[in-house]
Amino acid sequence: MTEFTPLASAFGGALIGLSAVMLLALNGRIAGISGISVGVLPPWGERLANGDMAWRIAFLVGLLAAPILVQAVSGEPIAQTVSTNVGLMVVAGLVTGFGAVYGGGCTSGHGVCGMSRLSMRSIIGTMTFMATAFVTLFVMRHVVGG
């Protein structure tokens, strides 16, 4: 069980939205995490030369710094329960990463930014990954019983 947290969740969601709006207003960029991160992976091509790299790395460093900041301000450890099944997590990582990039976006790119632009491509993408995520969870918990 996890506690239902509508207020904290809506507030956190609004911060995610604020970040997406600021990134578009200032840098003219979409806050899609898979798109931002895949841009720092090789092959780099002209990204290095045309200055398309530094803001991406800075954004990802900001993501990494966030839990440290929250922990420092709240003075409490961040609640997190992660599977300790290493094999499962390696497979999950490979499939998540490949799918997000091959499908042109993840929860942030298609889900938040694309749906907010009323992009039909992103709406279909989001419905597709939500559907397979629900089915996967159902199979893992209620059929396989992991």
Place this chain on the structure above:
Amino acid sequence: MKTVVGFICGLIFGVGLVVSGMSNPAKVLNFLDLAGTWDPSLAFVMGGAVLVTFIGYRLVLNQPAPVMSEVFHLPQKKDIDGQLLTGAALFGVGWGLGGFCPGPAFTAVPLMSTGIIAFFPALLIGMWAGRMAPGIIAARA
């Protein structure tokens, strides 16, 4: 300055993920568990994020250009094709298995759980493979 903006936006985004509970795979997996220990919190994360972004994007895109760049870099692809459906379907399977989408995977790294130490390098390799897959580089260029 674009770099400073990048850092601040990443930090706000990450704080949003942590505060909302989205950075906790247990909460994500319980959101997906309609038939079991359902926790609807994540619908509120998505709702809050889309509401602010929907309004904010409308105001921003009424401007001629972003403050620090010449153009808005918006995705140009509109096709509903096999690549979108295959990629999104696989992404959902991975998300349902591990409970991590890419953003929360980054915010989990400093907490150094066993699961994220296994997941994160695999995520990056998967992303790289997705980029190298046929048709992807050409489409992004």
